Amino acid sequence: MITQAQVQELDRKDPLNKYISEFVKNDPNLCYLDGNSLGRLPKQTIENINDFLTNEWGKELVNGWTHWIDEAQRVGDLVGEASLGAKSGQVLVTDTTSINFYRACKAAISARPGRKTIIIDEANFPTDRYILQGIAKELNLKLVTIQNDIRSDSGQYNGSDESITIAELEKYLTDDVALVTFSIIQYRSGALNDVKELTKLIHKNGSLVVWDASHAIGVVDLQFDRDDVDLAIGCTYKYGNSGPGAPAWIYVSQKLQNELSMPIQGWFAQKDQFIMGSEFEKAEGMRGFQIASPSILGLRCVKTSFEMIKAASLRTISEKAAIGTSLMIEMFDESLAPLGFELTTPRDSNRRGGHISIHHIDAEKIARGLRIDKNVIPDYRVPNCIRLAISPLTNSYEEIWQGFIRIADYVKSGNYQHLGEAKSSVT
Numbered sequence: 001m002i003t004q005a006q007v008q009e010l011d012r013k014d015p016l017n018k019y020i021s022e023f024v025k026n027d028p029n030l031c032y033l034d035g036n037s038l039g040r041l042p043k044q045t046i047e048n049i050n051d052f053l054t055n056e057w058g059k060e061l062v063n064g065w066t067h068w069i070d071e072a073q074r075v076g077d078l079v080g081e082a083s084l085g086a087k088s089g090q091v092l093v094t095d096t097t098s099i100n101f102y103r104a105c106k107a108a109i110s111a112r113p114g115r116k117t118i119i120i121d122e123a124n125f126p127t128d129r130y131i132l133q134g135i136a137k138e139l140n141l142k143l144v145t146i147q148n149d150i151r152s153d154s155g156q157y158n159g160s161d162e163s164i165t166i167a168e169l170e171k172y173l174t175d176d177v178a179l180v181t182f183s184i185i186q187y188r189s190g191a192l193n194d195v196k197e198l199t200k201l202i203h204k205n206g207s208l209v210v211w212d213a214s215h216a217i218g219v220v221d222l223q224f225d226r227d228d229v230d231l232a233i234g235c236t237y238k239y240g241n242s243g244p245g246a247p248a249w250i251y252v253s254q255k256l257q258n259e260l261s262m263p264i265q266g267w268f269a270q271k272d273q274f275i276m277g278s279e280f281e282k283a284e285g286m287r288g289f290q291i292a293s294p295s296i297l298g299l300r301c302v303k304t305s306f307e308m309i310k311a312a313s314l315r316t317i318s319e320k321a322a323i324g325t326s327l328m329i330e331m332f333d334e335s336l337a338p339l340g341f342e343l344t345t346p347r348d349s350n351r352r353g354g355h356i357s358i359h360h361i362d363a364e365k366i367a368r369g370l371r372i373d374k375n376v377i378p379d380y381r382v383p384n385c386i387r388l389a390i391s392p393l394t395n396s397y398e399e400i401w402q403g404f405i406r407i408a409d410y411v412k413s414g415n416y417q418h419l420g421e422a423k424s425s426v427t
């Protein structure tokens with residue numbers, strides 16, 4: 001059994017422990033294991049947003065745009081350097097993940113005229129699958145969906161970890177494939193796909209790749225430039241701690257920026273924006289990929305959190321994620337596997353990010369009851385999966401340990417069985 005003294009020793013040695021007190025924590029007894037869904041609020045964000053409201057918007061009014069105008073690029077450079085392994089001039093922080101996904105995919109497809117097939121996987125996040133289905137319909141393309149879903153035909157867990165293997169992808173690559181798109185971390189199982197090797201294979205086929213890094217950014221040591229990534233998108237509100245609905249980001253590799261163009265030609269992408277000319281002429285660099293006025297309020301939240309990530313260093317953050325998920329798996333083996341749970345996340349820490357996923361026939365009720373009865377916030381995803389995360393800047397090892405003790409006690413007690421139907425459709 002892992003003891004409290006052991007996890008307290010891990011916390012004492014943790015170089016990131018000092019960041020925990022930099023986040024708002026209203027309830028010291030809460031075990032928040034859902035930082036992979038929505039990160040905590042940094043105290044500095046409150047200060048920076050208040051300062052922006054009072055001293056910039058409030059005082060400067062429209063004059064503020066003289067220095068806000070390029071902020072999506074400036075914060076993009078910060079996000080790229082702090083968390084994507086991207087040198088400056090390749091990232092914009094703007095719009096939503098879904099919008100950025102749509103435009104990245106459309107840009108990639110247009111760059112491979114004559115090719116009519118696009119590839120995604122069934123375990124990918126729903127918005128990506130739905131958007132790609134829409135694009136296939138709009139452009140009359142053949143959509144191939146690799147069947148790696150965690151559920152069998154009967155709806156139960158089929159033993160898969162959902163990762164994309166080279167051997168599996170090879171079966172689908174033909175000279176008709178324009179675009180392949182995957183998530184770096186599978187949102188449900190937590191499996192980490194091999195960005196470098198899969199990208200290499202896709203390029204060998206003459207196709208382009210769009211990576212969704214939503215569950216990887218801020219927890220996996222991403223190296224987009226080194227791994228020759230074409231395009232990538234993701235959010236900032238999970239391990240990025242930038243707040244609900246905070247602006248997302250898009251990465252366009254420098255090598256493709258002249259070749260690619262966006263499906264929405266907004267005025268922020270215009271070469272001489274304030275000449276207000278009659279014809280669109282794409283601006284150079286990342287400005288050519290920006291549609292419209294960014295949310296400066298949202299950008300300040302992103303800036304504050306990613307400055308913290310930069311200072312903490314992603315290598316140190318990812319090391320803590322590996323130790324924390326290993327701790328969770330050890331506790332899973334000790335106390336949850338005997339209670340009927342199955343682990344759906346890879347056991348090799350190089351093949352996962354910050355969350356693990358466990359399957360149980362009563363997972364929905366257990367996840368709901370833990371919030372009500374045990375002051376533990378996990379995350380639930382169909383079918384029957386509970387996701388549990390370490391967000392390295394905000395969780396102590398002891399919080400994780402305590403959460404697991406409470407989960408095991410709760411399942412042993414069987415108290416969740418008395419819960420009625422869920423009142424909210426949000427999980």
Ligand SMILES: Cc1ncc(COP(=O)(O)O)c(C=O)c1O
Nearest residue numbers: 096097098125127187212214235
């Ligand atoms: C992997 C992944 N992609 C895309 C999205 C969609 O993000 P948004 O609603 O911000 O567009 C999410 C949301 O959680 C996600 O987890």
